[in-house]
Amino acid sequence: xxxxxxxxxxxxxxxxxxxxxxxxxxxxxxxxxxxxxxxxxxxxxxxxxxxxxxxxxxxxxxxxxxxxxxxxxxxxxxxxxxxxxxxxxxxxxxxxxxxxxxxxxxxxxxxxxxxxxxxxxxxxxxxxxxxxxxxxxxxxxxxxxxxxxxxxxxxxxxxxxxxxxxxxxxxxxxxxxxxxxxxxxxxxxxxxxxxxxxxxxxxxxxxxxxxxxxxxxxxxxxxxxxxxxxxxxxxxxxxxxxxxxxxxxxxxxxxxxxxxxxxxxxxxxxxxxxxxxxxxxxxxxxxxxxxxxxxxxxxxxxxxxxxxxxxxxxxxxxxxxxxxxxxxxxxxxxxxxxxxxxxxxxxxxxxxxxxxxxxxxxxxxxxxxxxxxxxxxxxxxxxxxxxxxxxxxxxxxxxxxxxxxxxxxxx
Amino acid sequence: xxxxxxxxxxxxxxxxxxxxxxxxxxxxxxxxxxxxxxxxxxxxxxxxxxxxxxxxxxxxxxxxxxxxxxxxxxxxxxxxxxxxxxxxxxxxxxxxxxxxxxxxxxxxxxxxxxxxxxxxxxxxxxxxxxxxxxxxxxxxxxxxxxxxxxxxxxxxxxxxxxxxxxxxxxxxxxxxxxxxxxxxxxxxxxxxxxxxxxxxxxxxxxxxxxxxxxxxxxxxxxxxxxxxxxxxxxxxxxxxxxxxxxxxxxxxxxxxxxxxxxxxxxxxxxxxxxxxxxxxxxxxxxxxxxxxxxxxxxxxxxxxxxxx
Numbered sequence: 001x002x003x004x005x006x007x008x009x010x011x012x013x014x015x016x017x018x019x020x021x022x023x024x025x026x027x028x029x030x031x032x033x034x035x036x037x038x039x040x041x042x043x044x045x046x047x048x049x050x051x052x053x054x055x056x057x058x059x060x061x062x063x064x065x066x067x068x069x070x071x072x073x074x075x076x077x078x079x080x081x082x083x084x085x086x087x088x089x090x091x092x093x094x095x096x097x098x099x100x101x102x103x104x105x106x107x108x109x110x111x112x113x114x115x116x117x118x119x120x121x122x123x124x125x126x127x128x129x130x131x132x133x134x135x136x137x138x139x140x141x142x143x144x145x146x147x148x149x150x151x152x153x154x155x156x157x158x159x160x161x162x163x164x165x166x167x168x169x170x171x172x173x174x175x176x177x178x179x180x181x182x183x184x185x186x187x188x189x190x191x192x193x194x195x196x197x198x199x200x201x202x203x204x205x206x207x208x209x210x211x212x213x214x215x216x217x218x219x220x221x222x223x224x225x226x227x228x229x230x231x232x233x234x235x236x237x238x239x240x241x242x243x244x245x246x247x248x249x250x251x252x253x254x255x256x257x258x259x260x261x262x263x264x265x266x267x268x269x270x271x272x273x274x275x276x277x278x279x280x281x282x283x284x285x286x287x288x289x290x291x292x293x294x295x296x297x298x299x300x301x302x303x304x305x306x307x308x309x310x311x312x313x314x315x316x317x318x319x320x321x322x323x324x325x326x327x328x329x330x331x332x333x334x335x336x337x338x339x340x341x342x343x344x345x346x347x348x349x350x351x352x353x354x355x356x357x358x359x360x361x362x363x364x365x366x367x368x369x370x371x372x373x374x375x376x377x378x379x380x381x382x383x384x385x386x387x388x389x390x391x392x393x394x395x396x397x398x399x400x401x402x403x404x405x406x407x408x409x410x411x
Numbered sequence: 412x413x414x415x416x417x418x419x420x421x422x423x424x425x426x427x428x429x430x431x432x433x434x435x436x437x438x439x440x441x442x443x444x445x446x447x448x449x450x451x452x453x454x455x456x457x458x459x460x461x462x463x464x465x466x467x468x469x470x471x472x473x474x475x476x477x478x479x480x481x482x483x484x485x486x487x488x489x490x491x492x493x494x495x496x497x498x499x500x501x502x503x504x505x506x507x508x509x510x511x512x513x514x515x516x517x518x519x520x521x522x523x524x525x526x527x528x529x530x531x532x533x534x535x536x537x538x539x540x541x542x543x544x545x546x547x548x549x550x551x552x553x554x555x556x557x558x559x560x561x562x563x564x565x566x567x568x569x570x571x572x573x574x575x576x577x578x579x580x581x582x583x584x585x586x587x588x589x590x591x592x593x594x595x596x597x598x599x600x601x602x603x604x605x606x607x608x609x610x611x612x613x614x615x616x617x618x619x620x621x622x623x624x625x626x627x628x629x630x631x632x633x634x635x636x637x638x639x640x641x642x643x644x645x646x647x648x649x650x651x652x653x654x655x656x657x658x659x660x661x662x663x664x665x666x667x668x669x670x671x672x673x674x675x676x677x678x679x680x681x682x683x684x685x686x687x688x689x690x691x692x693x694x695x696x697x698x699x700x701x702x703x704x705x706x707x708x709x710x711x712x713x714x715x716x717x718x719x
Contacts, residue, residue: 159599161443161520162450166602169445199445207442210520 004271005036005230007260008350010237011330013284015316016277017352017393019046019063022233024391024398025275026064031100032228033069035062038259040235040251041078041111042087043136049396056094060084061102063233065091070100072223072230073216075107076259078141079154081212082205088215103219106155112168113205114176115140117195122183139252140179150175157213164206172196221267230269232260238276238329245288256333261340274337275348275391276330278381280357280374282319292319292364301356321377322364327384349387350401351378355394379404443521444540447512449561451602454509456528456568456578462505466578467528467568468497469622470667471511471558473584475519475547477634481660482543485583485629486512489663490538496664498531502671503579507568508534511561512541513584516554516596519546523557523600528566551634552589555582555626556614557600560592563618565601571621579674580622581667583657585632587645615649625670627655627663627697655697665690666697676703 006025010016026033037044042060049055050066060083062071073079084102091099115137122140145151150171157164176196180188188196195201224230234255239245241255253259257274264272281298284290297318330347337345354361354374361377363370372380375392382390382404394400456467472490474482490510497506512524521544526537547553562580570576592614594605609617618624626646628635635642646654657666665686672682683695 160522162448162523162600163602165443165445165448166450202445203442206445207520210442 004273005224005232005264005267005269007232007234007257007272007274009234009256009260009274009276009333011239011276011278011326012237012282013239013288013290014235014237015045015283015285016237016279017350018234018277019048019058020352020393020396020398020401021275021277021350021391022046022063022231023048023050023067024393024401026062026069026229026231027067027398029069029227029229031068031070033064033067034072034103034224034227034230035064035069036072036074036224036230036232036260036263037062037077038074038232038234038263039076039253039255041136041138041141042080042083043138044235046233046235047396051397051399054094055396056091058087060087061091061099062231064231065100066096068100069231070227071102072219072221073102073104073108074221074259074263075105076254076263077105078109078111078138079104079212080111080136081157081209083136084212084215085208102216103223104154104216105220106153106158106218108154109141109145110152110154110157110209111137111141112144112152112171113201114168114171114196115144117192118176118179118183121180121185121188121192125183125185142252144171144175144179147175154213154216154218157209158218161206161210164209165202168202168206172202221263224267224269230267232263232272234260238333241333244329244332257336257345261337261343264343265340269343271344271346272337273346273348274334275350275389276333276385277350277352278321278326279353280321280351280361280377281353282321284317284319285315290317290319291325292322294318294320298362299357301358302353303356320362320364320369321381323381323384324365326381330385346388347385348389348391349378349382349385350391350393351381352393354378354392355400441542443524443542447524447526447537447540447542449523449525449557449565449601452525453565453567454525454528454561456507456509456566456570458505458569458573459530462507462530464504464570464574465507465530465568466503466505466570466576467507467509467566467622468503468578468671469509469511469558469562469566469580471513471555471580471582472541473553473555473582473586473629473632474512474541474543474545475514475553475584475586476545477547477553477585478629478632481629481631482545485660485663486538486541486543489660491532491535493664493667494529494532494534494538496668497671500668500672502668502675505530509566510534510538510541511558512543513553513555513557513582514544515547515550516557516589516593516600517550518548519544522554522596523561525558525561528568547586551638552587553584554589554596555584555586556589556592556611558582559614559618559622559624560597560609561601562622563614563620564603568621578622579625579671580618581625581627581655581670583627583629583663585629585635585642587638587642588626588649611649623653623674624650625653625655625667626650627657627666629660630656630658631660652699652701654699655701656699657693658696659689659693662690662693662697665694669694669698670701673698673701673703679703
């Protein structure tokens, strides 16, 4: 049994390298490791590339799966049965024989087909004023689950298909009209109306949910004690936090340390080794403000196969890293650890994509554009934060990560 | 935040609007169809102008794994033939037929699926929707009592309510009867809150108030082939002579129709002889010593005493 867990948190708008760092931390433990998802849902896209060249973009499974680590979906994770099944099939097709076990907290909310439909309708209705949602119904799921009459959790799936079909029909018939009115959508187009009315869609979704139920195992956070190493894998980034990001271009989730502390306390963990991750430059996927936005990628070496443009999110946008903003975001988030005096925490920094910069890294500090060697930029940022360990990643695989302990630094 | 690898695709597949196809044609029937879900619903068999003297008949077919390939044939063809045969021979007047798919309350997603009561072959569309989950598990029984509970608590039938004439309920399968209905299962499957578990005897008493209850043992089923004496013994202890032994699963229709006819008072030998060749042998095997005496209810007997 272990008492110290690792935590990986994105410091910006997502796409920082959380998948890479999660894989890096958990790989030495292999099947004795477990990855905890403590926020967001299947809209995450965490890329892991193994040293032997396998590549997968994780959304519902923990990013330690290729390394053989188990997954724990905590009560702060929004489950999405059909996406889970698709990802399981993709992983199986990629030759991952015998998927590592996936445990799920029965209190975790579950997305329904109607949340997805509502999300897409709402984003379309906003037109040019889109919020940058992924179109998967995450925010709608959270909103619906606030009402006990229409909430749906993993525990509900265990009641069987009969109960689930009944519950879904209740959501369709009583919740959806109310929500459409709230969203100001007066009339549905013919296609959306047909989708909403489709019995076959309902049947197919419920069937997927039942398969999800069978493919996962019920567990409480105490399950973490059965593993040699737990790695908490955050989703999105601090600048998308529902309270600290720029509303409404945020996710309906606490993207920082808060939920991780909650799960860790339930699990009886006594220490967390927290790593904030950033690329060596700033990116944003989807709508919303991006201070200092550049017309295109700032370095010729930037290549991103994960973020393909889609109807709901647009394409990836770029800016230089603003060290003042970054330090403020990280320190603000890390301050939340004071609320849990029973859990000892240390602050670390991971900087990814350093190999893409060429000889000169550009960054903003005190309002001025500065230049340094990539390694020096990372070192400088680590010093500003007082990071205990500085991790630098010089490629997409875990074997390109260098750990640089900084004696004397404190968390 | 990665890409939306899922958003439109599933909806498009699920949508009725694509390519002018009916939604039901796009999907293979996986999972329970919402219209067959017994949760929180009632089914009615009502008299009408066309069917002034309706009689309710419920047929529940075991669709678990032990039935193997037989389940496919019986569900996809056998039930349809049975409905046609009942409508053709009319062992009772104006039959209203409801079909059930029976699974296992302990481990299946869909332990019970129920169609509407239908008076004609329109029921065929609903039979097609029954999902053959092929579940069931390590236990020796399937949940044959679920149609009993449903019939007793969630059907309203004019034959009984208006004319004190019981409906018919046949379950069809190869395993043993279950011992009880757990309150938790009743909650999950029907949405009903029971104060305690109900024994299979209690359920039988409950359903026998308004239905004649029969069970058809499919002797070719995998479980029955291995444990036939045990299966028959347990069913006979529960239902006595109303256990019908089906040795050729393609003759379900003839056996069920014959059992109703005998129960309605026709001579057993005459009913058996009414079928040709092999079929009469199968029917004779099935009916055993089924008596005709139970068809007339106490109320009917009392009514017979009254002369207008």
